[in-house]
Amino acid sequence: MTQNKLTAVVLGAFALTTLSQCFTKKKDEGKRLYEQHCQSCHMEDGSGLKGLIPPLASADFLQTNRNNLPCIVRKGMSGTVTVNGVEYNKEMPGVESLRDDQITNLLNYIHTNFGNNNERYTMPEVEKLLQACPRALN
Amino acid sequence: MNKRNNFKSGIAAAAFMLAASAFYGCNSGAASEQTLPIYGERETVERTVDGKTIVDTIYHHIPDFAFVDQDSQVVTQETVNGKIYVTDFFFTSCPTICPKMKSQMLRIYEAYKDNPNVVLLSHSIDPTHDTVAVLKDYADRLGIESGKWHLLTGEKDSIYDIAMKYLVPAQQDGNVEGGFTHGGDFMLIDTQRRIRGHYDGTKEESVDQLMQDMQLLLKEQNHDTK
Numbered sequence: 001m002t003q004n005k006l007t008a009v010v011l012g013a014f015a016l017t018t019l020s021q022c023f024t025k026k027k028d029e030g031k032r033l034y035e036q037h038c039q040s041c042h043m044e045d046g047s048g049l050k051g052l053i054p055p056l057a058s059a060d061f062l063q064t065n066r067n068n069l070p071c072i073v074r075k076g077m078s079g080t081v082t083v084n085g086v087e088y089n090k091e092m093p094g095v096e097s098l099r100d101d102q103i104t105n106l107l108n109y110i111h112t113n114f115g116n117n118n119e120r121y122t123m124p125e126v127e128k129l130l131q132a133c134p135r136a137l138n
Numbered sequence: 139m140n141k142r143n144n145f146k147s148g149i150a151a152a153a154f155m156l157a158a159s160a161f162y163g164c165n166s167g168a169a170s171e172q173t174l175p176i177y178g179e180r181e182t183v184e185r186t187v188d189g190k191t192i193v194d195t196i197y198h199h200i201p202d203f204a205f206v207d208q209d210s211q212v213v214t215q216e217t218v219n220g221k222i223y224v225t226d227f228f229f230t231s232c233p234t235i236c237p238k239m240k241s242q243m244l245r246i247y248e249a250y251k252d253n254p255n256v257v258l259l260s261h262s263i264d265p266t267h268d269t270v271a272v273l274k275d276y277a278d279r280l281g282i283e284s285g286k287w288h289l290l291t292g293e294k295d296s297i298y299d300i301a302m303k304y305l306v307p308a309q310q311d312g313n314v315e316g317g318f319t320h321g322g323d324f325m326l327i328d329t330q331r332r333i334r335g336h337y338d339g340t341k342e343e344s345v346d347q348l349m350q351d352m353q354l355l356l357k358e359q360n361h362d363t364k
Contacts, residue, residue, distance in 0.1 A: 040340075041237045049237045050244070051279030093233050093315070 030109025033102055037095050038110075046114030052090055054083035057114035066118070070103050070126045071133035100127050173358060174326070174351055177333040178305065200303050200331040205261070205292035208273040209284045213259070215331065217288070222355050223257040223327050224348065226339055227301055227308045227320045229264035230276045234315060235322045239339040243324070244280065247287050249349060255356060258287040263298070263308045263318050265291040305333065324348055329359050 038056075042048055046057035054061065061083040062069065076094030080087055098106070104126040111118040178198025184191050204214045224246055228236040243258060250256040262268035268276075273289040290297075301308040301320075304327075308320040326335035326348060335351045338344040 040234055043238070043241060049241050050281055052240075052276065053237055091231070 029102065030105040030107075031113075033098070033106040034109055037098075037106075041092075046110070048083075051086060051088065054081060054086070054088045055114075056110055056116070058116060059083050062111060062116060062118055067129055069107055070121075070129045073103050073106065074098060074130065075133055100130055103130070172354060174334040174355055177336065197330075197332050200300070200327060200333075203296065203300055205288075205290035205297070206270060207284050207288040207290055208270060208277040210270050211284065211288075213288050213290060218257050218259070218327070218331070220329055221255050221257050222329060222352065222359060223259055224324055224352070225259040225261065225304060225327060226322075226324050227261045227263050227297075227304075227306055229262050229316070229318055229320075230268050230272055231264065232316050232318070235340050239322050239324075240280065242339050242342065242345045243287070244282075245345060246349060246352075247282055250352070251283070251286050253356075255359070256286075256352065259290060260287070261290045261297050261301070263301070263310075263320055265294050265297060305336075326351060326355065328355055329362075 041053050042056050043053075046055060046059075048055035048057075056062065061081070065072075072092070072094070074094050074096060076092050078091040080089045082088070101123055104121050104123045107126070108120045110116065111120060176197050180195050180197050183194045183196055185194060186192070200215075202215045204212060207213050224243070226239060226243065228239060230236075240260075243260065247258060250258075262273065268289075268291050270291060273291060277284060277287075277289055298308055304323075304325050306321050306323045306325060308318070310317065311319045322338055322340040324337040324339040324345065325333055326337070328334045334355055335348060337348040
């Protein structure tokens with residue numbers, strides 16, 4: 001009897017957690033990752049910081065370097081870079097821990113927010129680009 | 139156990155409210171002007187004047203210092219003499235909270251750049267890397283003038299020592315991203331080099347409060363000199 005009850009409780013809990021999975025805001029993953037990994041430098045509105053940190057908002061770089069972006073997110077970048085006509089030179093750390101699907105979500109969030117209206121990535125596209133990352137960009 | 143805790147915190151809250159109302163009661167009588175607290179330890183010293191004992195309160199204050207800014211100018215207590223200032227600790231290669239702190243400090247800079255009674259001091263906690271040249275480049279890219287906002291480098295020990303005097307955490311730590319840990323604190327210092335406010339330099343609301351408090355402090359100091 002008590003065991004039955006226990007089973008029922010366990011099953012109930014399992015059903016609940018499974019169900020709630022369906023309602024998690026998966027589509028907000030890009031936003032969440034942005035806040036976690038990018039926002040402290042690129043700012044809440046993607047504006048960057050003066051001549052120190054390049055903007056993501058309405059940034060031409062996103063379009064001209066579309067194929068490099070997945071690797072830049074994962075491996076980081078250093079050296080000079082020109083964004084919207086301004087030259088920047090500050091190392092950006094990569095986030096090696098992000099999976100391919102997370103990078104896809106993150107990039108799609110950036111590409112469709114902050115005044116950007118660029119074509120979205122598909123996951124196969126990002127996977128392919130990531131396979132071709134140089135070993136180390138530094 | 140839980141109940142007891144609740145009870146305890148209830149008492150604490152009641153005590154706090156009582157204290158707060160008592161404090162409020164005192165304050166409202168005095169020209170209804172708000173004043174900022176004075177942070178840090180204080181001690182009282184007795185002295186005798188004309189046979190009467192007078193008790194003086196000595197507040198925690200920032201000791202004399204000497205650092206170098208982005209223009210190779212030596213910045214000391216003389217630089218901030220008669221002025222109020224906002225100070226923080228950062229490093230130029232900081233990958234975490236510094237950019238946000240600097241974007242908030244820029245707001246203060248923009249608001250007070252024409253006020254001769256306000257100075258901003260940002261200390262690098264990575265002075266070996268953050269040389270004058272590195273700080274100069276950083277300042278140029280931020281578009282700031284050194285006369286108002288000094289980015290400071292110097293002896294590492296002196297910088298970490300003075301961080302303690304500002305009651306701000308700062309330490310070297312190989313285990314964290316960037317290699318240093320530090321708080322995102324902005325401290326507001328008065329003309330007597332006493333700490334009058336403590337804010338979160340990564341939060342816009344907190345910096346809004348700081349700018350309001352600066353107005354109060356400027357008014358107070360203006361009053362004092364008259």
